[in-house]
Amino acid sequence: MGSIDPYGWRQLSVGVCGGGIGGMSTAIALRRAGHDVTIYERHDFAGEVGASVSCAANGTRWLHEWGVDVSKGDPVVLKKLINRDWKTGEPVSVYDLEDYEKRWGYVYNMFHRQHMHSMLKNTATQEEGEGTPAKLFVNHACKSIDLEQGIVTFDNGVTAKHDLIIGADGIGSVVRTIIGIHPAKRASEQSCLHANVMTDKAVAAGLVDYSQNAALEYWGGQEGKWDKIVLSPCNGGKLLSYYCFFPRAVGDYNNQSWGAEDRPIEELLAPYPELDAQVKAHLAIGIEVKPWRLWVHDAYPYLNRNMVALLGDAGHPMMPHQSQGACMAIEDAAALGILFNKTYFRGNVAQTLSIYNTVRLPRATRVQSAAAKAAYNINERIGFSNNKNIATYKVEDEKAKLTIEEMNAYDMYMDIEEQLAPSEGQRFTKKFWKGLPLGMVLPNGVTVGE
Ligand SMILES: Cc1cc2nc3c(=O)[nH]c(=O)nc-3n(C[C@H](O)[C@H](O)[C@H](O)COP(=O)(O)OP(=O)(O)OC[C@H]3O[C@@H](n4cnc5c(N)ncnc54)[C@H](O)[C@@H]3O)c2cc1C
Numbered sequence: 001m002g003s004i005d006p007y008g009w010r011q012l013s014v015g016v017c018g019g020g021i022g023g024m025s026t027a028i029a030l031r032r033a034g035h036d037v038t039i040y041e042r043h044d045f046a047g048e049v050g051a052s053v054s055c056a057a058n059g060t061r062w063l064h065e066w067g068v069d070v071s072k073g074d075p076v077v078l079k080k081l082i083n084r085d086w087k088t089g090e091p092v093s094v095y096d097l098e099d100y101e102k103r104w105g106y107v108y109n110m111f112h113r114q115h116m117h118s119m120l121k122n123t124a125t126q127e128e129g130e131g132t133p134a135k136l137f138v139n140h141a142c143k144s145i146d147l148e149q150g151i152v153t154f155d156n157g158v159t160a161k162h163d164l165i166i167g168a169d170g171i172g173s174v175v176r177t178i179i180g181i182h183p184a185k186r187a188s189e190q191s192c193l194h195a196n197v198m199t200d201k202a203v204a205a206g207l208v209d210y211s212q213n214a215a216l217e218y219w220g221g222q223e224g225k226w227d228k229i230v231l232s233p234c235n236g237g238k239l240l241s242y243y244c245f246f247p248r249a250v251g252d253y254n255n256q257s258w259g260a261e262d263r264p265i266e267e268l269l270a271p272y273p274e275l276d277a278q279v280k281a282h283l284a285i286g287i288e289v290k291p292w293r294l295w296v297h298d299a300y301p302y303l304n305r306n307m308v309a310l311l312g313d314a315g316h317p318m319m320p321h322q323s324q325g326a327c328m329a330i331e332d333a334a335a336l337g338i339l340f341n342k343t344y345f346r347g348n349v350a351q352t353l354s355i356y357n358t359v360r361l362p363r364a365t366r367v368q369s370a371a372a373k374a375a376y377n378i379n380e381r382i383g384f385s386n387n388k389n390i391a392t393y394k395v396e397d398e399k400a401k402l403t404i405e406e407m408n409a410y411d412m413y414m415d416i417e418e419q420l421a422p423s424e425g426q427r428f429t430k431k432f433w434k435g436l437p438l439g440m441v442l443p444n445g446v447t448v449g450e
Pocket residue numbers: 017018019020021022023040041042043048049050051052053054113140141142143168169170171172173174258311312313314320325326329
C-alpha cells in the first residue's frame with residue numbers, strides 16, 4: 001500500500017491482469033503517474049505468431065508522450081489507404097496520408113504485433129524512464145477477484161492484494177465476468193484467415209512489391225459483401241500481413257483458436273476465384289495461415305466496479321475493420337495515466353474509475369459500432385469515410401459515420417477536465433466538447449457542440 005498524501009494523491013499498488021498491448025500500455029502510463037504496478041500474464045509470450053497492428057495518430061501520440069522508443073517496434077509509416085477493385089486491383093478509393101503528420105502531429109504506424117508488444121513490455125519494465133519499473137509475472141492467469149478486499153487469485157494458487165485492479169485480459173476476459181458483465185455476442189457472418197508473406201519471396205517470384213506503397217491496401221469491401229483482403233506492410237516493409245475475409249457460410253473458423261495449427265494454402269485461396277491475380281499470387285506463397293475468430297460484441301453497460309476497471313478488448317472488443325483495437329486500448333491506458341496522476345487523482349479509486357468509465361465508454365463503443373459497419377462497407381472506414389466524391393460512396397447514416405477528425409483531433413485532457421469539473425464543484429469553460437474543439441465542422445456535417 002502506498003503512503004497517503006495530505007492533498008489526496010497517494011501511491012497505489014496496481015495489479016494489471018493481462019500483459020498484452022493494453023496491459024503493457026497501462027503499466028507504462030501508471031508507473032509514470034507514480035504508482036507501483038504489477039502485470040500478471042497467463043501465458044509466457046513464447047511461440048506467438050503475430051500479424052500487423054495499426055497504430056494511428058491517436059495511439060502514436062501516447063507512445064510519444066510516454067517516451068516509448070517507437071523505432072524499436074520497426075514500424076512502417078503509412079502514406080496511403082488504398083481501396084482496390086476486387087478483380088482488377090485498380091484503385092477505387094484512395095485516402096492520402098501525406099499531410100497526416102502535419103495535420104495531426106503524429107504518424108500512422110503499422111507494427112508487427114510481437115515487435116510492438118516487446119517495445120511496450122520493455123518500456124514498462126525497464127529501469128530507464130519515469131516512475132518505478134513495472135513487475136511482470138507470467139503464467140499467472142487471473143481466476144477470481146474479491147471485489148471488497150481487492151484480492152486477486154490466480155490459477156497457480158498465488159494471491160495478491162491491490163488498491164486498483166485493471167482487467168486487460170483481452171476479448172475472453174475473466175475480469176469482465178467477475179464485475180458482472182455477461183456479453184451479448186454472436187459469431188460474425190464474416191470469417192477471416194490471416195497469412196504472412198515475406199516481401200523478398202514475393203519479389204523473387206516476380207510479384208508486385210506492395211511494401212513500396214507503404215499503404216494499408218484493401219481489395220473489395222464494397223457493395224455490402226463480406227469478401228475483403230486487407231494488406232498491411234510491417235517489420236520495416238519486410239513482411240506483408242494479409243487479413244483475408246469471406247462469408248462465414250464459405251468457411252467457419254469460429255471454434256478454432258489463434259494458436260491452432262496452420263491451415264493449408266488451398267483453404268486460403270478457395271473463397272477467391274475472381275480475386276485480382278496479383279494479390280492471389282501473393283497469397284499463394286503465404287505462410288502461417290491462421291484463422292482469426294470474429295465475434296461481434298454489443299456495447300457493455302459499464303467498465304468499472306469498486307476498484308476494478310476493464311480496458312482494451314476486455315471492455316470493448318471490436319471487429320478489426322477500423323484498425324483501432326490497439327489504439328483504443330492505448331487510449332484507455334492513457335486515460336488511466338491521466339486520471340491517476342498527481343494533478344487529477346484525489347485518492348478515491350472507485351470515484352476516479354467512474355470518471356474513467358464516463359470518458360472511455362462512449363468513445364470506445366462508438367468506434368466498436370463503426371467497426372462492425374465497416375465489416376461490409378469500406379466507405380464507413382475512417383479515412384475512406386471522408387471520400388464522398390467517389391462513385392461507390394455510400395454510408396448508412398452520413399451524420400453518424402466515424403471520421404478521421406473525430407479520432408485525431410480528440411484532446412483527452414480536455415475530455416477528462418470536462419468530466420471531472422462537476423465533481424470538483426467547477427464549471428468547465430474551455431472551448432471543447434467531449435474532447436473535440438467546439439465549433440469544429442466534421443466531414444459528416446456535424447458541428448461539434450451543436
Ligand atoms: C497472441 C495474440 C496475438 C494477436 N495478434 C494480433 C495481430 O496480429 N493483429 C491485431 O490486430 N491484433 C492482434 N491481437 C489483438 C490485439 O493485440 C488487441 O485487439 C488489441 O491490441 C487490444 O489489446 P488488449 O491488451 O486489450 O488485448 P490483447 O492484446 O489480446 O491482450 C490480452 C492479454 O491478456 C492475457 N490474458 C487473457 N486472459 C487472462 C487471464 N485470465 N489472466 C491473465 N492474463 C490473461 C492474454 O494472454 C493476452 O496477453 C492479438 C492478441 C493476442 C493475445
